Amino acid sequence: MAKSMDKPALAPHFRLTGALFGAFIADALAMPVHWYYDTAALAKDYGWVTDFAKPRNPHPDSILWRSRYHPLRPEADILHNQAKFWGQRGVHYHQFLEAGENTLNLKISQLLMDSLLEKEEYDQELYLDKYVAFMTTPGAHKDTYVEECHREFFKAWAPQKKTPAAHLPDEKHIGGLCLPLPLLLFFQDQWDKALQLAECHLELTHPGTLMRNALACFADLLHDILHGADVRQSLKKNRPKPLQLLCGYPFAELSSRADTDIARNVFSTACYIEQSLPLTLYLAWKYQDDPEQALMVNTNLGGDNCHRGVVLGALLGALHGEQAWPRRWMDGLAHPPTAFSQWLATRFKTDA
Incomplete structure (x- = not known):
């Protein structure tokens, strides 16, 4: 049963920084059990996850053994010394990360934060310079796995043309919603x-109508919550049909059932946006008054819990502010988004 949280009126900057830290905390919490689809194996390997942990091998559900990326030219190499692990069984996607570290999409979102702070405006060329340099520099990050969206970008990328969206396939993964989040907070x-x-930023790696609709749904919910609505109030709104297909479920009725039943038999813990976003919103509805429990439940459901967690953590952080998150989680982040958080706090601080 969700515990009640007194929710005094929050100033905008508390909501914004709560959303930001919620995204980072949820991703780091889920990281060691990311893409576990066998929840019995998850429980055997890690127990009930309540705190940051270091991942370990073997990962029983890893698909690295059948993942592929072959750069078309040397400068498009984005695997570097991690390439030797591709094609092997049991390799953890995040095997070299430390407890409290974030996965690749959030590290890429920090590049966007850096560019926003540098210009105090969105400069797509600056961001792309940072993104390309980050992905093509050996040792810039320690993640073994690189999602398909980034592999497709660098298949289409050439140094003289850094915006290959017209040559990318339509995307369908919830991880794309991690990338434009800083823009929704900054502006x-x-x-x-x-x-x-x-939307322009999402298009760089996650083009297509389905992803645009998912972003519109997430952004509308976030906007409502930043302006004082709770999750349930916002989800009860009537939205255009393409958005309703993602968020128009009977969450109140579903919330009486076991989370594992909902995750397996109504939605799916996989990464595909048509199932993963509704599952995330179900968790936000059910645990809107207990954000700590929400992130733990999401983590222990497995599947693409990192990227679901970013959306879930952002929504519930916007609802409750930084007070939503236990001190052990706030202090345990290996690379917290401190500079961006401080900018948000300073820019949007009010006396409210």
Whole structure:
């Protein structure tokens, strides 16, 4: 049963920093059990996950043995010394990360934060320079796995043309929603601009109507919550049909059932946006008054819990502010988004 949290009126900057840290905490918490689909194996290997942990091999559900990436030219190499692990069984996707570290998509989202702080504006070329340099520099990150969206980008990428979206296949993975989140927070007081820029940014790696609709759904929920609605109030709204297909489920009725039943038999713990976003919103509905429990349940459901967690943590952090997150989690992040958080706090601080 979700515990009640007194929710005094929150100033905007507390909601924004709560959303930011919620995203990072949820991803780091889920990281060691990311893409476990056998929850019995997850429990055997890690117990009930409540704190940050270091991943370990073997990973029983790893698909690295059948994942492929062959750069078309030397400068498009994005695997570097991790390439030797591809094609092997049992290799953990994040095997070299430490407890409290974030996975690759959130590290890439930090590049966007850096570029926003540098220009105090969205400069796509600056971001792409940072992204390309980060991905093509050996040792820039320690993640073994690189998602398909990034592999497709660098298949289409050439140094003289850094925006290959027209040559990318339509995307369908919830991980894409991690990438434009900083824009929604940075420009939250210019919402039309925030949406336009977030969609342009998403298009760089996650083109397609389905992902645009998912972003619109997530952004609309986040906007409502940042402006005082709770999760359930926002989810009860009528939205255009393409968005309703993602968020228009009978969450109140579903919340009386076991989470594992909902995850396995109604939705799916896989990464595909048409199942993963509704599952995330189900968790946000059910645990809106207990954000700590929400992130633990999400983590222990396995599957693409890292990327579901980013969306879940952002929504519940926006609802409750930084007070949503235990001190052990706030302090345990290996690379917290401190500079961006401080900018948000300073820019949007009010006396409210």
